[in-house]
Amino acid sequence: MASLEELVKKNSDLDDNLISYFQDLTRSWGLLADLSFSDLLLYLPVGEGFLDFVLLAHIRPTTATTLYRADLVGQKFEAKSRPLVSEAFDSAQISFGKVSMGGNREISVMAIPVIWEGETVAVLVSEKTFIGEPPRSEMERTYLSIFNRFAEMFERGEFPYGEDDRFRHRMPRLGDGLLLVNTEGQIEFASPNAVTLLHRLGWHRPVVGSRFEETGLSSKILSRAFRNKGSVTDELERKDKTCVVSHCFPLLNSGKATGAAVLVRDVTELRRRDRQLISKDATIREIHHRVKNNLQTISSLLRIQGRRLDSDEAQMALNESVRRIGAIAVVHETLAVSKEGEVTFGEIMRPLVELVKEGLGSPVKPIDIEVSGDTGLLPSEVTTTLAVVVTELLQNALDHGFKLVTQEKIDDSRVDVLLSKDQEAVMVEVSDNGVGLPEDFDIEKDGGLGLTIVKTFIQQELEGSLNVVSHPETKGARFQIRLPSDKLFTEDEYEGKGVE
């Protein structure tokens, strides 16, 4: 189905301001359909001499049965076939009438001109089954009289309002709860659901006759709505976590406020769910914390076992495993203290570097490890994998890059970690100015366990690529990792945080 905007553009050359005016109207008209117990239809006159009307929008009441089961939006009608609509459009006044639907069925029609900047631009039509003059309850009479006040505001060009508070949630409907308030702030009418809601707020005296602010609702919205001549929204949260949203629609007559219709809605349950979502972040942090603790336990078990082994080789193997587990633990620890359970890789690097330096033992080799740039936020499983990879490369630089250098060279020995990202990829480069890789080193064949882990994680887990450069002149080794963003992020993550 075409949107209101598409329909207006397809059938006329009206400008965007007018389209937003229609959109404002249809945003709040659910209330009007409910108050009038009728279907509401918005007709736009189109063509040469406005001989046709296009149905721009339609809303059904929640307080009565609809006349239209089918969806007629977008259809064009000859003006001749809609005489009351034409009359309201031509005269800029409300026109009433009865229309026969065949058999002995009649519908009552009220056609209301929609005025914008002093001109009739569309016609709003209220249609419902005509059932004579039935005895009406006080509630029905009140709803209809409020609707009539809105209808007259249309006629005078006072509704939709020029200025509106935008709504965070769906527009409230009559069933949520309605209060009719006079200009003195006294409640003249309250729908049953509004009364229930005020009971929840602790107001047990008769609602009709009470002052609006006594009931626990904020009176500010009334004065603001009267002053701005536009709708005002307010949300109230009480100590007991009861949350109420109020939408105040001032009723105007030639620029003067004559009262207000206030829709009230209990959103306690909605807000409780919002809070649950927030506490989900806290849960994620708690899980990272526990994973870190578990990894530390595993490390201790391996260390204890290592101490009981006689073989040096076996001991070393266990110690290396302890170090690798340590890198993963660092990631979880950093995530556990992070604000949203998310951190950039740059933030992980600092504790990782500390970890690798700790492993060096005595500071005989004062080697600088410099980290620059950042990758932005990465999914946490990517962060863990990458942390293991980078630790491995740092460890290699320290183990192999500098072990042969003479004491004099030690001063400017350094390892650089360069983090960056662009539209397509995240890049990580680890380089050192040590002895460089052995001549005719082939990463595919010559790697030990460390580089095998690096290759497997980069190429298979992260679907990225690894490039190794060894400079004969500078003698350093340089490992360049490139991870394509579309492999790292799901589509929304990619939109949201992967790339700025």
Ligand SMILES: Nc1ncnc2c1ncn2[C@@H]1O[C@H](COP(=O)(O)OP(=O)(O)OP(=O)(O)O)[C@@H](O)[C@H]1O
């Ligand atoms: N930064 C570097 N500078 C010089 N040589 C390096 C560097 N990184 C790796 N190498 C060479 O590549 C070899 C393979 O490294 P790899 O990490 O796979 O195994 P390893 O470090 O020997 O053992 P481990 O399994 O404990 O990591 C090393 O033995 C070393 O010769």
Ligand SMILES: [Mg+2]
């Ligand atoms: Mg190694």
